[in-house]
Amino acid sequence: MATDPNLRLVHPPPRQLRRAVPDQVLGVMIFILTEIMLFAGFISAFAIARSSNDAWPPPNQPLLPVQETALNTLALLLSGAVLSYAGRRFASDPRAALRPMIVSMLLGAFFVVFQGVEWVSLLSDGLGLTTSTHASFFYVIVGAHALHALGGLGVLVALVAWLRAGTLTADGFWAARLFWYFVVLLWPVLYWQVYLR
Amino acid sequence: MGRLVRSWIVAAVCLCPTPALACAVCFDATDENRRAFLDTTIFLTVLPLVLIFGGGYWIYRQTTAPVPG
Secondary structure, three states: OOOOOOOOOOOOOOOOOOOOOOHHHHHHHHHHHHHHHHHHHHHHHHHHHHHOOOOOOOOOOOOOOHHHHHHHHHHHHHHHHHHHHHHHHHHHOHHHHHHHHHHHHHHHHHHHHHHHHHHHHHHHOOOOOOOOHHHHHHHHHHHHHHHHHHHHHHHHHHHHHHHHHOOOOHHHHHHHHHHHHHHHHHHHHHHHHHHHO | OHHHHHHHHHHHHHHOOOOOOOOOOOOOOOHHHHHHHHHHHHHHHHHHHHHHHHHHHHHHHHHHOOOOO
């Protein structure tokens, strides 16, 4: 079959797709979604265990430091608010975001260190992982959150280093902020469930 | 043969009754416990749907939003 030598294939112009969400942000969103379900499972199991016990927390164990942790909660919320402010500063002038990012990181570090001190104090008072069902849930739930806070803190440290080096991208900063907001906003829910109820 | 097996099954069910729990973790029959099971079932059912559809709607809005400039 002969072909016409003058025939040219004309491709339609590629369709311009609008990028809805940067890849990093989408990845972190999916990760957060799975983490929310993890903590939802913890909270549900905790609620079931609480409803099965007449005295909750058990009267013969050390009390959780409710007021001190309220102060710590405030520090973590403040950390998230300051990071949000850093995000707005970054949009206009990346260098201007450095100081609020450092403040946010220090507040996050304060939260993690305070949690560590609290755990050491509770352990020395005799509240171990196997003391009671309540104590087991306390260490597992708060410990899981503390691991996330430690990871988020590591990300904040890396953000400061990247910003100083001039390699921090807007998309990367957005994704990192999203994770820290998750850590920050999850904590009041856990505090309410574990410490106050 | 089939009739004999059926008879044995009926006899076993009738002669060896044990409490049948609705689920393996229903260890307490108090109202508070039943309420907790109900609440957490609703919570764990609704939450992933809200997250997935909420996220999907947000992405859809991001896609259809007018391009700045």
